[in-house]
Amino acid sequence: MVRRRTIIKRMVIMLVAIGVILGGIFGFQAFKARMIASYLAGLKSPPQTVSTMTATTSSWHTALQSVGSFNAVEGANLSAQVPGIVQKIGFQDGQDVKKGDLLVQLLADQEIATLQQYQASAANAQITYDRDAKLLTTRIIPPSQLDADQATLKAAQAQVVAQQALIDQYAIRAPFDGRLGVRLVSLGQYLAAGTPVVTLQSLDPIQFDFTMPQQALSQIKVGQAVTATIDAYDGRSFDGKITAVSPLIDSQSRSLTVRASFANPDHRLLPGMFANVSITVGEPKDYVTLPQAAVTINPYGNVVYVVTDKGKGPDGKPQLVADQTFVTTGPTRGDQIAVLKGLTPGQVVVTSGQLKLSNGTPLVVNNAVQPSDNPNAAPPNPN
CATH class of the missing domain: 2.40.420.20 (conserved putative lor/sdh protein from methanococcus maripaludis s2 fold)
Structure with missing residues (x-):
């Protein structure tokens, strides 16, 4: 019995000791949690x-956006109509020219000599016709003779005109006002018919082609103002107007082509240049x-x-x-x-x-x- 009481006493003491230890642990954890919470509560975020x-x-206007590129109203790669040797070059790279300015002259000595021959024949036919016209009044020659003289004169004059037209083909002239590109020929070079000589582009005004979805058809019309922005000029904007709206909608993309025209007196806009375009529509909000x-x-x-x-x-x-x-x-x-x-x-x-x-x-x-x-x-x- 005594031994049993001793064992129970020891167990009670052990349980009390364990309770004290656990209480201390839990109390310390609770104290630590309160201190951390107090610290965080007083901690402020740095500014x-x-x-x-x-x-x-x-105020905002609803705007339709698209992208496109500039194109010359008139643009062509000029070339010779007939074969020949380059005798004269009458332009500099990048030069502005007027319609009719001589750009390249091909050697045409033989054709000029033939023209002089035809001119001499035409002059002789004119003299014969004038002389026979006087004789006809005296009835020395029949009227049929004068008719034959007139036919000969017209044929000779036609030869002169045809030869002059051929000689004109040896001169390459500017078909419209514009700016030339880089020349592609040299003096003395033989040119076959159709060989490119230089490109010519009209720059003022210049047109801009872009596409719009078919849903925008009711919102755009000829004469409407458009604004183009170009990254080449740090986003500078240029103002233009719509000049044409295509009557055909592409069956694949369901879009239509729109063309606008821009004044370009300083020639800052060039054919092939990419731009973003904006069309203001609707009332401002x-x-x-x-x-x-x-x-x-x-x-x-x-x-x-x-x-x-x-x-x-x-x-x-x-x-x-x-x-x-x-x-x-x-x-x-x-x-x-x-x-x-x-x-x-x-x-x-x-x-x-x-x-x-x-x-x-x-x-x-x-x-x-x-x-x-x-x-x-x-x-x-x-x-």
């Missing part, structure tokens, strides 16, 4: 430097506008960070924090995007530095550098 801007309302860089896209929706002023801090400076706001976005133009819902004019929005923000992050504003906010910015040339 993040961002740029900001005030959301404003601007007012939208809250932001730079596209101010909107962050995530799986839950489009987000902007609105700057909220929490009043002055202990140091007397404004306490600015970021508030995450979901927005509904609309159309874009250049570097801008329209905000349809979630934002009102006058709210200050973060435009750069959003990746390091969360709700309640303290902010330091530095607007020395701002993202692009150009409504006419052109996208990069995919070519």
Whole structure:
């Protein structure tokens, strides 16, 4: 019995000791958790430097967008109609010329000599005709003789005209006003008929061809204003007008070809140049506008960070924090995007530095550098 009581006493002591140990462990863990929570509660996020801007309302026009290329109204690769040797070159590379200017003269000495022979025959036939016309009045010759003289004269004159036309083919002249390209021939070179000599392109005005989907047919018409932007000139825009809308819709792409004309007095626009074109249609609408860089896209929706002023801090400076706001976005133009819902004019929005923000992050504003906010910015040339 005594032994049994001793065993029970030892077990009670052991259980009490284990309880004390476990209580100490759990108590320490609870104390540590309270201390960590207290530390985190007092820990503040460091301020993040961002740029900001005030959301404003601007007037937007609905615009149809497309791409295309410029083409000369008149353009041709000039070549010789007849074979011959180059005797004279009358132009410089890239020269502006007028219609009728002599560009290349082929050697035509033999043809000129033949022309002189025909001219002599025509002159002799004219003398014979004039003499017989006088004799006819005295009835020395019959009228049939004068008729024969007249036929001979007309035949001789026709030979002169035909030979002169042949000689003219030895001279390559500008068929219209324009700018020449790089010459492809040299003095003394033999040219076969049809050999290219130089390209000639008319540059003012210049036309622009692009395609539009058939759904846009009711929104475009001849005389409508268009704007082309070209990356070669840092997105500079050029104004033109639609001159023709194709009556044929492509059965494969369901698109139609549209042609616009642009004044080009300074010859900055060249045939083959790629451009983006915009056609303004419909009535203007007012939208809250932001730079596209101010909107962050995530799986839950489009987000902007609105700057909220929490009043002055202990140091007397404004306490600015970021508030995450979901927005509904609309159309874009250049570097801008329209905000349809979630934002009102006058709210200050973060435009750069959003990746390091969360709700309640303290902010330091530095607007020395701002993202692009150009409504006419052109996208990069995919070519």
